[in-house]
Amino acid sequence: MEMEVRAGVVLAALSLSLFSYCCSAASLITPQNILNGTVGGEITFDISVDPVDLTASAGTWKFGSNVVVTWTNSNPVYTNDYKGRVEVTFATGTLKFNKLFATDSGEYTVTITTAPSTLNLNGRVELKVYDPVSVPTIQSNVTNPVEFNDTVTLTCTASGSDVSYRWFNGSSELSDTQRVHLSADNRNLTISGVLRSDDGPFYCYVYNHVSKNFSKPFNLDVKYGPDLPTLSVSLNKSVYTAGSSLTLQCSAQSNPTAQYQWFLNGTSLNKRSQQLEIKNIQVDQAGNYTCWAFNNVTLRYAAVHTVIDVIERVSEVTIQPQSEKPTENENFSLTCFAKHANSFLWLKDGHSLDTNGTVSLLDNNQMVFFNPLLQSYTGTYKCTAFNIVSNETSKEYTLVMNSDGNSLTTAGIVAIAVCSVLLVLAVTALVVFLLIRHRRSSTGSSKSSSPTTKPEDGLVYSTPTFLKEPGDRKSKQNADPNAQYANISKQPQVQSNTATEYAELRRK
Ligand SMILES: *[C@@H]1O[C@H](CO)[C@@H](O)[C@H](O)[C@H]1NC(C)=O
Ligand SMILES: *[C@@H]1O[C@H](CO)[C@@H](O)[C@H](O)[C@H]1NC(C)=O
Ligand SMILES: *[C@@H]1O[C@H](CO)[C@@H](O)[C@H](O)[C@H]1NC(C)=O
Ligand SMILES: *[C@@H]1O[C@H](CO)[C@@H](O)[C@H](O)[C@H]1NC(C)=O
Ligand SMILES: *[C@@H]1O[C@H](CO)[C@@H](O)[C@H](O)[C@H]1NC(C)=O
Ligand SMILES: *[C@@H]1O[C@H](CO)[C@@H](O)[C@H](O)[C@H]1NC(C)=O
Ligand SMILES: *[C@@H]1O[C@H](CO)[C@@H](O)[C@H](O)[C@H]1NC(C)=O
Ligand SMILES: *[C@@H]1O[C@H](CO)[C@@H](O)[C@H](O)[C@H]1NC(C)=O
Ligand SMILES: *[C@@H]1O[C@H](CO)[C@@H](O)[C@H](O)[C@H]1NC(C)=O
Ligand SMILES: *[C@@H]1O[C@H](CO)[C@@H](O)[C@H](O)[C@H]1NC(C)=O
Ligand SMILES: *[C@@H]1O[C@H](CO)[C@@H](O)[C@H](O)[C@H]1NC(C)=O
Ligand SMILES: *[C@@H]1O[C@H](CO)[C@@H](O)[C@H](O)[C@H]1NC(C)=O
Secondary structure, rough: HHHHHHHHHHHHHHHHHHHHHHOOOEEEEEOOOOOOEEEOOOEEOEEEOOOOOOOEEEEEEEEOEEEEEEEOOOEEEEHHOOOOOOEEOOOOOEEEEEOOOOOHOEEEEEEEEEEEEOOOEEEEEEEEOOOOOOOEEEEEOOOOOOOOOOEEEEEEEEEOOEEEEEEOOEEEOOOOOEEEEOOOOOOOEEEEEOOOHHHEEEEEEEEOOOEEEEEEEEEOEEEOOOOOOEEEOOOOOOOOOOOOOOOEEEEEEOOOEEEEEEEEOOOOOOOOOEEEEEEEOOOHHHHEEEEEEEEOOEEEEEEEEEEEEEOOOOOEEEEEEEOOOOOOOOEEEEEEEEEEEEEEEEEEEEEEOOOOOOOOEOOOOOOOEEEOOOOHOOOOEEEEEOOOOEHHHHHHHEOOEEEOOOOOOOHHHHHHHHHHHHHHHHHEEEEEHHHHHHHHHHHOOOOOOOOHHHHHHHHHHHHHHHHHHHHHHHHHHHHHHHHHHHHHHHHHHHHHHHHHHHHHHHHH
């Protein structure tokens, strides 16, 4: 098999050399490919004679049936259409165009007479003259494409012959995908369901065998939105204090820019700006604020709302006692009154009030209830009223007790002490007076001056006894096992109550 092939090659070589020898064969070497020229450009049809010892002594170039040039030895004759435009090289027959026309495209034939051996050789050359591509332009068949809705076709236009097209989105070349379709000739780029991200820049690249060009960037002005707006409030709070000023700012992504409208509880506020300023807000301005964004090209709307709660500051905090004359061992209460308050805190002598078996807080801490009122509850009381935005503290209320039938108040004790002193002084004065009178009447007896000290002794002795009594009561009461029990059991409960109270405030 291999032998056969080799034999065939040898035979062919042999017959070829035999042929050239036998007929003193020569040939014309011509460009085998089609020659590609540019309108206005140059091109050379390079030909030569083989073997090289032969030259072209005469010849003729024809374009179809029209003669371009004919020469004998060194005398060329150019046809009118080609004068000055073409040039022939006599020795080889090479033809050069200095300036190509689009109409020069086609088949050229050449015949040459060689010397010294006179042989007639023929050849052919095919020329294609291209218009170079111009700078391409891009056109969209939709001027304001609407996001999601529109299908856009971009068409690339360029002059030139045999123009080919390619498309770029930014720097990446486009090919058919789900949303992108290129026409068969690639001139049309169709984007279905256009998106805002399809804004480009798009480029069209055009080319042919002789030139290439890029379009200017083309941006698609895709109309979209408004998206769901964001609504921000200058002071971000859940509740606003009456009298505060706030600014609501609404913002929605949209092309073109959205137009805005404001509504309160569904009623238009006739405000068409992106911002809504509310100065000195009042309770009756609380409600559901809605911002509507509208795009007048896409004709789409979007809205967002926020609920603005307004409450008044706490004011007019006063403590009202149950009666003007608190009486020891009777029930007594203090009530905290305030406007716009929803919680209360009591202070006694600057410390938070401890509740226990005999003192308790009622009505959501609004009332301190003494059951009964004891001497130890004397002191100054203050009440702080709260709401979520503010707090205010009352003036001090000083709790002073009237004494009841069974015991003496401090004032009573003082009064009794003063009376006793006065009485003793009066008695002393009387005694002294009597003694002086007695001495005047019967002189010499000066020994009985001791009675002067006796009333004083009585005074000194009697006062502590008086004062001791309330103190005894107090210590007796502290020793009362029931009271002690109440004290221990109530203490932690009080603390946890206070903690809840604060937590509640903080949460609000
Ligand atoms: C001219 O263009 C053709 C395609 O049309 C190509 O095959 C040929 O090689 C080109 N010629 C040259 C000299 O590049
Ligand atoms: C693009 O086209 C213009 C005008 O037709 C031409 O002047 C320019 O040279 C071309 N550019 C390229 C890179 O071919
Ligand atoms: C633009 O071209 C696309 C595809 O050819 C077509 O679906 C669309 O309707 C055209 N739009 C307009 C406004 O002509
Ligand atoms: C390219 O798009 C244009 C404009 O939409 C249209 O007239 C033309 O038929 C399209 N051509 C192709 C090949 O799709
Ligand atoms: C163009 O490129 C952007 C990213 O740069 C992409 O989001 C968009 O989908 C692309 N559009 C098309 C039609 O390819
Ligand atoms: C406002 O505060 C709330 C919680 O207090 C928070 O969830 C929200 O993100 C805040 N808004 C702004 C715009 O800061
Ligand atoms: C809006 O509605 C809320 C809830 O119904 C109401 O409390 C508020 O007073 C209303 N505001 C206005 C300004 O009508
Ligand atoms: C506020 O109003 C919007 C519409 O305007 C409604 O969708 C929303 O439910 C309202 N919110 C409240 C808390 O009333
Ligand atoms: C949309 O509104 C703007 C003003 O905000 C106006 O200039 C434009 O002409 C309007 N466009 C249409 C289509 O109504
Ligand atoms: C977009 O398309 C939807 C239905 O798909 C239609 O209801 C709406 O009117 C269209 N919008 C525009 C601006 O053409
Ligand atoms: C009471 O209000 C004042 C400001 O008026 C504030 O500084 C203080 O922290 C508030 N007290 C409590 C317990 O919230
Ligand atoms: C209850 O607490 C008060 C202090 O707030 C105290 O003076 C009083 O003695 C206590 N009462 C009892 C029964 O422990």
